Amino acid sequence: MAVLEVRNLSVDYVADDGTPLHAVADVGFSVEQGRSLGIVGESGCGKTTVMMALLRLLPEEGRIVSGQVLFDGQDVLQYSESQMRQVRWRGISMVFQGAMNALNPVRTVESQIVEALQIHDVVEQRRAARERAGELLQLVGIPPQRGRQYPHQYSGGMRQRAVIAMALACNPRVLIADEPTTALDVMIQAQILELLERLQAELELSLIMVTHDLGMVAETCDDVLVMYGGMVAEKASSDVIFNTPQHPYTRRLLEAFPDVEEPDSDLASIPGNPPRLDDLPAGCRFEPRCECPERGAICAQTAPPLVELEPGHWAACHSVRRVG
Amino acid sequence: MNAVKQFVRNPMGVVGAGMLLVVILIALLAPWLAPYDPQVRVQVTPDDILAPPDAEHLLGRDDAGKDVLSQLIYGARVSLIVGFTASFMSMFIGTTVGLVAGFYGGRVGNWLMRLVDFLMVIPDLPLMLVIIAVTGRGLTNIILVIGLLGWTYTARLVRSQVLSVKERQFVLRARSLGASAPRIILRHIFPQVVPLVIAQAVLDISVAILAESSLAFLGLGDPTLISWGMMLNFAFERAISRQAWWFLLPPGLAIVWVSLSLILIGNTLDQIVNPRLRTHHLFDARRMVALAVGVPPLAKADGAGE
Amino acid sequence: MEMRSTPILQVDNLHKYFPIPRHVGDVLARRPRRSVRAVDGVSFTVQRGEILALVGESGSGKTTVGMNVLGLQQPTEGHILFDGYDVTEWSRGHGASLEAADRFLVPLSRRRRVMTLRERAQMIFQDPYESLNPRQTIFDIVAEPLDIHRLTPSRTERRERVRTALETCGLAPADHFWDRFPAELSGGQRQRVVIAGALVLEPELLVADEPVSMLDVSIRAEILNLLRALRRERGITILYTTHDLATAGFFTDRMAVMYLGRIVELGPTVEVLSQPRHPYTRALISVVPVPNPRRRRQRVILEGEIPNPIDIPPGCRFHPRCPEAIPACREMDPRLHPVAPGHDVACLRV
Ligand SMILES: Nc1ncnc2c1ncn2[C@@H]1O[C@H](COP(=O)(O)OP(=O)(O)OP(=O)(O)O)[C@@H](O)[C@H]1O
Ligand SMILES: Nc1ncnc2c1ncn2[C@@H]1O[C@H](COP(=O)(O)OP(=O)(O)OP(=O)(O)O)[C@@H](O)[C@H]1O
Ligand code: SF4
Ligand SMILES: [Mg+2]
Ligand SMILES: [Mg+2]
Numbered sequence: 001m002a003v004l005e006v007r008n009l010s011v012d013y014v015a016d017d018g019t020p021l022h023a024v025a026d027v028g029f030s031v032e033q034g035r036s037l038g039i040v041g042e043s044g045c046g047k048t049t050v051m052m053a054l055l056r057l058l059p060e061e062g063r064i065v066s067g068q069v070l071f072d073g074q075d076v077l078q079y080s081e082s083q084m085r086q087v088r089w090r091g092i093s094m095v096f097q098g099a100m101n102a103l104n105p106v107r108t109v110e111s112q113i114v115e116a117l118q119i120h121d122v123v124e125q126r127r128a129a130r131e132r133a134g135e136l137l138q139l140v141g142i143p144p145q146r147g148r149q150y151p152h153q154y155s156g157g158m159r160q161r162a163v164i165a166m167a168l169a170c171n172p173r174v175l176i177a178d179e180p181t182t183a184l185d186v187m188i189q190a191q192i193l194e195l196l197e198r199l200q201a202e203l204e205l206s207l208i209m210v211t212h213d214l215g216m217v218a219e220t221c222d223d224v225l226v227m228y229g230g231m232v233a234e235k236a237s238s239d240v241i242f243n244t245p246q247h248p249y250t251r252r253l254l255e256a257f258p259d260v261e262e263p264d265s266d267l268a269s270i271p272g273n274p275p276r277l278d279d280l281p282a283g284c285r286f287e288p289r290c291e292c293p294e295r296g297a298i299c300a301q302t303a304p305p306l307v308e309l310e311p312g313h314w315a316a317c318h319s320v321r322r323v324g
Numbered sequence: 325m326n327a328v329k330q331f332v333r334n335p336m337g338v339v340g341a342g343m344l345l346v347v348i349l350i351a352l353l354a355p356w357l358a359p360y361d362p363q364v365r366v367q368v369t370p371d372d373i374l375a376p377p378d379a380e381h382l383l384g385r386d387d388a389g390k391d392v393l394s395q396l397i398y399g400a401r402v403s404l405i406v407g408f409t410a411s412f413m414s415m416f417i418g419t420t421v422g423l424v425a426g427f428y429g430g431r432v433g434n435w436l437m438r439l440v441d442f443l444m445v446i447p448d449l450p451l452m453l454v455i456i457a458v459t460g461r462g463l464t465n466i467i468l469v470i471g472l473l474g475w476t477y478t479a480r481l482v483r484s485q486v487l488s489v490k491e492r493q494f495v496l497r498a499r500s501l502g503a504s505a506p507r508i509i510l511r512h513i514f515p516q517v518v519p520l521v522i523a524q525a526v527l528d529i530s531v532a533i534l535a536e537s538s539l540a541f542l543g544l545g546d547p548t549l550i551s552w553g554m555m556l557n558f559a560f561e562r563a564i565s566r567q568a569w570w571f572l573l574p575p576g577l578a579i580v581w582v583s584l585s586l587i588l589i590g591n592t593l594d595q596i597v598n599p600r601l602r603t604h605h606l607f608d609a610r611r612m613v614a615l616a617v618g619v620p621p622l623a624k625a626d627g628a629g630e
Numbered sequence: 631m632e633m634r635s636t637p638i639l640q641v642d643n644l645h646k647y648f649p650i651p652r653h654v655g656d657v658l659a660r661r662p663r664r665s666v667r668a669v670d671g672v673s674f675t676v677q678r679g680e681i682l683a684l685v686g687e688s689g690s691g692k693t694t695v696g697m698n699v700l701g702l703q704q705p706t707e708g709h710i711l712f713d714g715y716d717v718t719e720w721s722r723g724h725g726a727s728l729e730a731a732d733r734f735l736v737p738l739s740r741r742r743r744v745m746t747l748r749e750r751a752q753m754i755f756q757d758p759y760e761s762l763n764p765r766q767t768i769f770d771i772v773a774e775p776l777d778i779h780r781l782t783p784s785r786t787e788r789r790e791r792v793r794t795a796l797e798t799c800g801l802a803p804a805d806h807f808w809d810r811f812p813a814e815l816s817g818g819q820r821q822r823v824v825i826a827g828a829l830v831l832e833p834e835l836l837v838a839d840e841p842v843s844m845l846d847v848s849i850r851a852e853i854l855n856l857l858r859a860l861r862r863e864r865g866i867t868i869l870y871t872t873h874d875l876a877t878a879g880f881f882t883d884r885m886a887v888m889y890l891g892r893i894v895e896l897g898p899t900v901e902v903l904s905q906p907r908h909p910y911t912r913a914l915i916s917v918v919p920v921p922n923p924r925r926r927r928q929r930v931i932l933e934g935e936i937p938n939p940i941d942i943p944p945g946c947r948f949h950p951r952c953p954e955a956i957p958a959c960r961e962m963d964p965r966l967h968p969v970a971p972g973h974d975v976a977c978l979r980v
Contacts, residue, residue, distance in 0.1 A: 043817070043846045155935050156688075185688040185873040190917035190931050212846050215876070215919025219926060238923045256851040260918045261925065263879030263903050269852035273816055493761040497824075500700055501775045501831075502748030511774075515765040 001073065002030035003206050004054075004092065004174050009067030011046070011053045013277070020063070021277040023049050024230045026306075027067075031174065031223075036200060036207040038217030038238065040253075041227035042274050047210045048097055049230075051176050055094060056084055071174075089120050093172035097179045097210075100159040103151040109162045110147030113137070116169045136165040140195060157188035161195065168199070175199070176208040181216065193220055214257045218242050226250050229275045229285035232306055236313040246309060246320045248292035284318065294319035330596050340588025347582055351400040358394035362550055377570050384570035386558065395550050396574050402551035403582060406467055406536040411528035413471030415478055419514075419521050422482025427490060427509050437483065443476045449538060456544045463546040470535045478524050482517050489516045523593035530586035537579050552578050636714045638835055638867045639676040639699065644669055644708035646694050650940065667939045668694040670891035671708075673966075678834070679865040681857075683878035683899060685914070686888035689936045692871040693756075695888075696837040699869065700753050712835070717747055749779050752828035756840040758820035762812040769808035772796060772827045779831065795826040799856060818849035825856065836860070839871045854881055876918050879903050884972075887911045890947045891939055893966060897973030907975040909954045946978060954979060 009027045012020035024046040031037045039047050052058050054069045056076070068075045076087050096102075104112055113133040114126065123129045134144035140161040151159055160180060167175060177196060181189040197220055200207045209221055217224055217238060224241040226234045226249065234247035245251050255268040272289040281287055283300040290299065298318050306316040331337045350357060359380075377384040383392035425436040452469050459465045489495065490513065498508050539545055540553025541560070552575040559572040647665040669691045676682045684692045697703045699710055701717055710717045755761035762771055772792045775781075782788040796804040799822040812820055821841060828836060838857060842850040858881045860866045872878050878885060878899065885902045887895040887910065895908040906912045913930040920927065932951045937943060943950050949959040958978055966976040 042848050157935060186875070186914065186917050187687050187932055188935065189919075190929055194929065194931055212848075213919065214847060214921045218921045218923050219919045242922045243924065253848055254921060256848050257921045258850070258854075258874075258876040258880045259921055260876045260879050260903060260915060261920055263900055265880075267851035267854060267880055269855055270848045271852075273818075493755045493757055494763040496702065497753070497755060497761050497827075498763075498774070500702055500748065500753045501778055501827075502745050503774070503778050507778065511766070512763050515763070 002070075003033045003072065004208075005030035005068075005070040006050070006054055007068040007070065009050060009053060009069065010065040011049050011058065012063045012065050013049075014061045014063065015278070019278075020065075022065075022230060022280065023062075023277055024053065027227070027230075027232055029223075029225050029232075029235060031206045031208060033173070033206055034200070034204045035223065036209060036221045038221035038224045039208065039210045039227060040212060040214055040217050040224060041233075042212060044274055045227045046230040047227060048178055050227075051094060051178055051208070051210060055088055055092060055176075057088075089167075089172060090170040091172060092174040092176065093167040093170065094176040095160075095163055095167045095178060095180055097182075099163045100156065103159060103162065105151055108148050108150055109142075109154065110134075110137070113147070113162070113166055113169065116166050120170050122170055132169075133165075136168055137162070139168065139199070140165045141191075155188075156184050157191060160184065160188075160192055164192075164195065164199075168203070171203070172205070174206045174208065176210065178210040179212070180209070181213075182211075189216070196220065214242075214253060226253070229280065230277075231285060231303075232314070232316060233286065234313075234315040234317075236315075240313050246313070247315045247317050248290050248295075248319070249286045250315075252291075284316075286317075292317075292319050331592060334592045334595070336588045337592030340585045340592065343581060343585030344589065347400055347578075347585070348404065350397055351404050354397045354401055358391075358397040360391040360394040362390055362395045362398050383574055386555075386571050392555075392571055392574060395555055396552070396578060399550050399552040399555060399575060399578065400582075402463070402546075402549050403533045403536065403579070406463070406470065406551075407529040407533040407582075407586075410467045410470040410474060410532035410535075411525050413467070414473075414475035414528055414532075415521060415525040416475075417472070418475035418478025418524075419482050419517070421475065421479040423486055423509050423514065423517075425479065426483040426486025427505065427513065429487075433483075436479075440476045440479050443473065444480075448473050448535070452535065452539060453542065453544060456539060461544055461546055463549060466536060466539060466544075466546060470532045474528060474532060474535070478521065478528065481520060481524055485517045485520055486513055489513050519593070519596075523590055526586055526593060527590035530583040530590075533579065533582055533586075552576075637675045637711075638678045638713055639869070640709075640711040641675070641695070641699065642673050642709040642711070644672045644695065644698060644710065645706045646691075646698055646703060647706045664940055667891055667942055669698070670939075670942065672888070672891070672893055673708075674886055674893065674896060676835075676867055676869060678867055679861060680884065681861055681868040681870055681882040683882035683885040684869060684871045684888060685873060685875055685878050685885060687873055687914075687936045689890075689939070690888040691891040691939070692873075692888055693839055696753065696839050696869065696871055699835075700751055700837055701747055702753075712747060712751065745779065749775075749831050750833055751835040751837065752831065752833040754821075754824055754828055754836060754838040754841045757844050758817050758824055759812075759844070761824055762820055764812055766811075767808060768796070768801075768810055768812070768815070768823055771812075771823060772808070772830055775827060775831045781831070791830055792826075795830040796823075798829060798860075799823070799826040800852070801826065816849075817845050818852060821845060821849075821853055822856070825853070829860070832864075833866065835867045835869070837869045837871070840873070841870075842877060843872065843874065850877060857881065874918070875903065875915055887914065890936060890942060892947065892976065893974075894948065894976045895974070896966065897970070897975075901970070901973055907969055907973070907980045908977045909952050909979075910948050913953070946976075948977075 007028045009024060010022065011024040013023050015021055027050055029037060041047055049062070053062070053064050058064070064077060067077070069077050071087055071091055076084060079087065103109070110130065110133050113136060114129045117123050117129045117132055123132055133147060137144045137147050142158060142161050142165070154162065180196065181192050184192065193216060196207060199205060209217060211217060221238050224236065224238045225232060226241065226247065228249050233249045234241065234245065241250060242254065245254060252268065252270045256270055258267055259265065270289055275281055275285050275288070281300070283298070283302050284290070284304050287295070287299045296318065304316045304318045306314050308314050309320060383396065386392055386395065421436055421440070425433040452473060455469050456465060495508060495512050498512050536551060537553030537556065540551045541557045543557055545551050545554040545557070555575040556572065559575070646669040647667050649663060649665045652663060672695060674682070684695060686692055694703065698705050705718050769792060772795055773788055776788055776791060782791060792808065793804040796802070796807060801807045801819065801822050812823070815823065842853050845853065854877060857868060857870070861868060870878065870882055882899045884897065885899045886893045887902070887908065889910050895902060895906070895911045902911060903915060906915055913932050916927060916930040930953060934951065937950065945960040945962055946952070946955070946964050949955045952959065956979065962978055964976045964978045966974045969975050969980055
């Protein structure tokens with residue numbers, strides 16, 4: 001059974017003037033124990049929003065409009081806040097986007113991990129907490145002595161490791177990593193990926209990797225969910241997504257991604273911009289940018305449903321349905 | 325536009341602006357509002373001296389038998405003139421010095437900042453007293469002294485802002501295009517510090533008004549004009565023994581009123597323009613730290629499912 | 631014909647050291663003055679119309695090379711020849727740097743020469759969110775170089791040149807964009823504005839410092855295609871800086887791999903990518919994610935990070951992290967030597 005399953009999740013942000021902006025609509029996916037899921041999409045397509053929503057950490061202006069978030073078969077959206085606290089960090093933990101730049105600059109890294117441990121009542125005594133902090137640092141590849149240093153004495157890669165250590169404080173079963181390597185260079189990115197892969201195997205974590213970088217997903221994830229404009233465009237195993245993608249958006253995205261092994265190939269860009277939340281297209285959200293030869297009038301009128309093309313391979317596009 | 329909207333949405337700022345507007349209107353309409361002309365000599369009987377409030381003189385009379393309310397109304401003019409002109413001066417000087425010191429750095433900048441430090445450690449009021457005592461008690465002198473001594477804080481503020489703006493990429497870009505120093509300062513750096521300067525200038529107005537009042541209270545106001553400070557001075561010297569509160573309280577409260585309004589406006593502006601206080605919704609550092617170390621979420625539990 | 635053969639850019643033995651401020655304690659203890667050796671002996675040549683990639687990890691000195699090429703920093707040692715003229719000599723020995731020239735602190739004649747460089751070589755910066763003045767409109771941003779160099783006699787011509795620049799960069803119709811402020815544009819659009827601002831002067835050399843690393847993957851291709859088109863249509867020479875070999879592979883002719891302030895491998899891009907000779911290049915290539923799970927490769931992950939350029943390791947500067955190091959690597963500093971025509975490597979084992 002899936003550890004985490006999200007069904008038909010929709011999230012609105014209430015704009016300043018009170019109108020709801022449909023940032024996320026009808027998103028669903030599931031993660032099995034010990035497997036990894038990549039969530040890819042352009043900036044602003046709602047990746048972070050989905051993650052924050054399933055942890056119920058949305059900012060004040062965010063509203064979960066509908067949907068279910070099943071953790072071990074229980075809908076956590078029905079939980080009370082105190083029950084939720086048991087799920088957060090212990091069940092599902094998250095490495096927040098940009099968190100590595102948000103460590104408290106005037107406190108040592110170790111003391112920040114100790115604080116996290118104590119807040120979650122993992123360990124009572126300070127001594128034990130410090131021991132555990134040392135273990136966690138070791139786990140992510142930081143020499144425990146360096147825990148006594150301040151975040152500014154760390155390089156970007158080490159800060160990211162420290163943040164991952166914090167997320168692991170309560171032995172979660174699901175780890176969400178939101179853009180864990182943006183802003184880091186390729187070598188450090190590879191180090192972090194290696195770390196996440198190792199942790200996933202050692203701790204039998206289920207990993208959700210949120211990123212706009214297709215390459216990272218191809219390297220690490222078993223399954224892939226491609227999001228566009230707050231909706232699911234396509235989801236399948238990564239082998240299918242990268243070799244036989246069906247949704248025009250996925251295909252364009254892949255064509256736009258440079259490949260070192262084929263340096264001569266042309267890069268096709270996707271003209272236009274992702275839809276604005278206050279001006280969403282009536283039909284398929286990708287329609288204004290879509291150049292698929294099979295697209296028809298229906299694309300601009302009704303939103304395509306997500307259909308299963310073959311077992312485990314879903315896509316939301318009118319043309320694929322007609323073809324398939 | 326956006327800033328205006330934000331300002332309007334902030335109750336403190338709106339209250340402050342309202343309070344200031346009242347004073348400005350009073351100052352402008354003084355000749356029509358004031359029941360008497362405080363400059364005109366009046367015939368007095370002993371009973372009129374420090375007479376308590378009555379129907380004809382709503383705030384009573386002073387030691388010369390003149391109407392306190394009218395003096396209070398005309399006093400607003402002096403306070404506002406001094407406040408606005410002196411703070412404009414210090415804003416101008418402070419901004420220039422801050423821009424130059426921040427942009428050029430090096431020897432020029434060091435010398436300028438040393439001058440600033442020097443002026444900052446000298447207590448202002450005694451220095452002003454000395455200067456006014458020497459140069460005479462005209463309104464212009466008072467404004468000049470307050471303006472010329474009050475720019476140091478602005479200079480510091482601007483300099484530190486310039487130091488950080490100077491390192492930003494768009495300044496580097498301007499340099500790589502060959503933009504000259506004056507151009508970089510005026511086109512690229514100055515616009516980034518303007519909001520901060522304005523917020524500071526508003527706060528400076530209240531400082532200047534207080535300084536003028538202090539000078540006048542200590543007997544160094546312009547003798548030809550009535551100001552709130554001078555009223556306080558007279559009240560202290562001559563009225564306190566007779567417990568004529570109606571002469572003492574109104575100017576004091578007026579000063580508090582104006583300063584308070586300016587501080588409310590200034591703080592609101594500061595909140596709006598100060599970049600440190602605002603961040604992207606997802607990159608709010610405080611929120612992120614709270615989440616990262618696991619403090620219970622700041623966001624309320626979402627309504628879903630309830 | 632004679633003129634054509636002069637390379638547009640020759641960088642000869644460039645060094646750039648940043649002195650570290652000494653504390654009182656250091657002075658008392660007579661500790662030697664130390665410095666950050668950001669660039670430590672770099673030489674390369676760029677022909678007209680060529681695109682050269684400068685790749686390396688963060689901190690390898692790529693940006694510093696770019697800044698020195700454009701005279702935004704004063705080299706500690708070495709020469710930079712732009713179209714045959716020694717840019718560094720313009721200021722060397724007069725106690726005034728090009729930076730000083732920017733600030734009117736040098737005589738006018740020298741400033742004029744600096745201005746020629748400023749007109750003919752342009753830089754595109756990494757962060758499109760930072761490199762545009764938030765309080766200028768798009769029009770003012772793009773027109774500013776024209777004003778600085780007093781190139782446009784009439785207002786209409788000015789408008790036309792701004793329009794052409796914006797439309798070349800894909801911001802069409804220009805009128806639709808030029809009254810807006812940077813905050814109203816997306817990241818990709820901003821980077822286009824930056825490029826348009828560089829193009830109005832019709833420069834011969836563009837230094838593009840990680841122009842796409844802050845952009846979404848789907849937008850990267852647009853910007854790279856644009857740069858490639860500029861070279862094709864206008865013959866603009868581009869020095870392209872990045873840590874991402876995949877984008878560099880896509881549109882550059884030659885590639886220089888930098889490590890800790892030195893070039894360790896230099897050659898035709900396709901050759902460097904398909905037959906990398908230096909262990910560092912091999913490692914860098916192996917960690918670039920390939921967008922296909924069927925082609926997952928063995929990653930050569932280098933331990934730790936690039937060392938601090940204050941204490942550069944003796945011998946081969948790469949040896950502490952090198953997976954193929956031999957004992958000699960600890961003592962001998964390898965020179966860049968040819969291994970194939972036009973392909974140089976600095977490694978003792980090649
Ligand atoms: N607090 C908020 N109020 C209003 N709109 C918001 C808020 N937070 C996010 N949004 C909007 O919701 C959409 C989805 O944002 P989200 O941050 O989830 O995207 P993302 O896919 O994580 O993007 P990125 O790759 O940039 O992190 C965006 O259009 C964003 O502008
Ligand atoms: N002004 C400076 N003062 C001191 N050290 C500097 C300065 N500029 C750069 N450095 C140092 O020089 C080294 C090379 O920096 P540079 O910015 O050129 O690297 P880079 O290859 O562009 O890296 P990145 O990918 O992070 O941009 C770094 O170690 C950096 O810390
Ligand atoms: S010289 Fe030695 S240490 Fe340096 S790269 Fe070659 S093998 Fe590695
Ligand atoms: Mg996000
Ligand atoms: Mg750089």
